[in-house]
Amino acid sequence: MPAFDAHRPPELDVIETCVHCGFCLPTCPTYTPLWNEEMDSPRGRIVLMQEGLERANVLSDEMVKHFDRCLGCLACVTACPSGVRYDRLIERTRAQVERHHRRSPGEWLFRRLVFALFPHPRRLRALAPLVSVERRLGPGRLLSDRTRLGSLARLARGIPPGRRVQLPEDLPAAGERRGRVGLLQGCVQRVFFSQVNEATARVLAAEGYDVAAPKRPRCCGALHLHTGYEDAARRLAKQTIEQFEGCDHVAANAAGCGSAMKDYGHLFDDDPDWAERALAFAAKVRDVSELLTGEPRSPRHPLPLRVAYHDACHLAHAQALRAEPRTLLRTIPGLELIEPAEWEICCGSAGVYNLLQPDAASELGQRKAANLLATGAEAIAGGNPGCTLQIASHLKAAGRPLPIYHPVELVRMSIEGGNGAGGS
Numbered sequence: 001m002p003a004f005d006a007h008r009p010p011e012l013d014v015i016e017t018c019v020h021c022g023f024c025l026p027t028c029p030t031y032t033p034l035w036n037e038e039m040d041s042p043r044g045r046i047v048l049m050q051e052g053l054e055r056a057n058v059l060s061d062e063m064v065k066h067f068d069r070c071l072g073c074l075a076c077v078t079a080c081p082s083g084v085r086y087d088r089l090i091e092r093t094r095a096q097v098e099r100h101h102r103r104s105p106g107e108w109l110f111r112r113l114v115f116a117l118f119p120h121p122r123r124l125r126a127l128a129p130l131v132s133v134e135r136r137l138g139p140g141r142l143l144s145d146r147t148r149l150g151s152l153a154r155l156a157r158g159i160p161p162g163r164r165v166q167l168p169e170d171l172p173a174a175g176e177r178r179g180r181v182g183l184l185q186g187c188v189q190r191v192f193f194s195q196v197n198e199a200t201a202r203v204l205a206a207e208g209y210d211v212a213a214p215k216r217p218r219c220c221g222a223l224h225l226h227t228g229y230e231d232a233a234r235r236l237a238k239q240t241i242e243q244f245e246g247c248d249h250v251a252a253n254a255a256g257c258g259s260a261m262k263d264y265g266h267l268f269d270d271d272p273d274w275a276e277r278a279l280a281f282a283a284k285v286r287d288v289s290e291l292l293t294g295e296p297r298s299p300r301h302p303l304p305l306r307v308a309y310h311d312a313c314h315l316a317h318a319q320a321l322r323a324e325p326r327t328l329l330r331t332i333p334g335l336e337l338i339e340p341a342e343w344e345i346c347c348g349s350a351g352v353y354n355l356l357q358p359d360a361a362s363e364l365g366q367r368k369a370a371n372l373l374a375t376g377a378e379a380i381a382g383g384n385p386g387c388t389l390q391i392a393s394h395l396k397a398a399g400r401p402l403p404i405y406h407p408v409e410l411v412r413m414s415i416e417g418g419n420g421a422g423g424s
Contacts, residue, residue, distance in 0.1 A: 003052040003059045004096045010049045010089045018046045018084045024076035029346045030069050039066045042076040042086050059101045071353050072226050073346035074317035094228030110148050119219035124191045151358040158392030165194040171201050171211040178208035182247035187219040188385045189254050199412040200253045200288050206298040222260035226351045237264050241281045253288045255384035259318035261285040288408050289324040300414040302334035308377035311343045312384035325407050332414040338375045349390035369394035380404045
């Protein structure tokens with residue numbers, strides 16, 4: 001009996017498209033710069049997946065260790081000349097792991113805590129007292145960074161201060177109407193970066209879109225999907241689809257959410273009742289930068305600022321969107337866009353990876369922060385809240401904090417003449 005069951009296992013025909021050429025190795029953060037271990041590279045993990053399909057009769061601790069170490073950043077997908085869909089392989093493999101591998105009691109409990117907290121906005125706001133105490137006491141005084149709970153406190157250092165913005169559920173277009181856009185408020189974005197949601201809604205309205213920003217769904221299921229909790233991901237995906245079916249487009253301003261929603265069709269490829277709805281929904285999903293890259297309708301005022309652009313992995317690799325955010329930022333007069341080194345290497349956030357694999361994530365976060373600081377930029381722009389939290393916490397640890405903006409915040413500042421966004 002194989003280690004994987006018959007429900008959506010990693011597909012053998014996809015596995016066999018890998019020719020083991022090694023083009024993925026320089027772009028894989030867990031191979032380079034972390035461990036230089038073949039089983040911690042995409043092609044090594046693909047070998048383990050084939051082993052689970054054809055020979056192994058159990059998911060060993062060693063196999064699971066290498067699957068767990070993968071960030072799911074998908075830089076290998078961008079680099080692969082053979083078009084291997086590693087994203088589909090790791091997503092299905094992780095679901096198999098969560099169904100068939102017995103984790104230690106401590107690991108199981110910590111994962112339960114993370115997923116009982118982060119996809120639930122009301123519960124996530126309970127972190128506010130932790131953030132306040134951590135800031136008053138200083139790093140590591142409340143919880144040691146060496147503990148699993150300490151990784152939560154370390155991440156909390158990246159949360160920007162400021163008020164929570166309550167969005168109207170409907171915002172009418174300014175001028176000639178271009179269509180109706182549903183805005184996913186998300187879980188982490190809604191709680192810690194509500195100013196990004198506000199900027200997204202205001203800019204879309206200024207550019208001619210009616211914006212629907214309902215309170216539900218509380219979460220799109222991206223964190224579950226990318227970690228292997230398939231049943232929960234499907235439940236949340238169904239709620240998201242039902243909520244936004246009446247919209248012309250669905251706007252995402254968090255890279256992980258956008259990539260997950262664009263992949264809903266594959267999530268339901270074994271469910272005829274939902275497959276067609278999921279595919280139709282996925283076809284309407286757009287990152288906000290995709291909706292705003294045409295000729296601007298609203299005037300832009302100069303914003304003299306040197307900005308380093310950070311490529312969020314689930315935007316650059318999962319959605320293949322590198323030009324669109326840059327094009328959007330270049331509509332801002334006076335803004336100088338700077339490119340950091342190693343754009344393709346993950347910052348270590350990767351959903352909840354920085355909580356589940358804190359040591360590896362910390363090394364990657366330090367490396368990313370150093371590359372961004374080396375640009376001499378005055379600010380950073382990036383399109384994912386997890387990246388913002390990760391990078392901000394490491395910039396602060398280095399003693400060189402910089403404001404971090406979502407590109408749409410900078411656009412709003414330009415439209416409003418320099419006002420309207422706070423950054424991290």
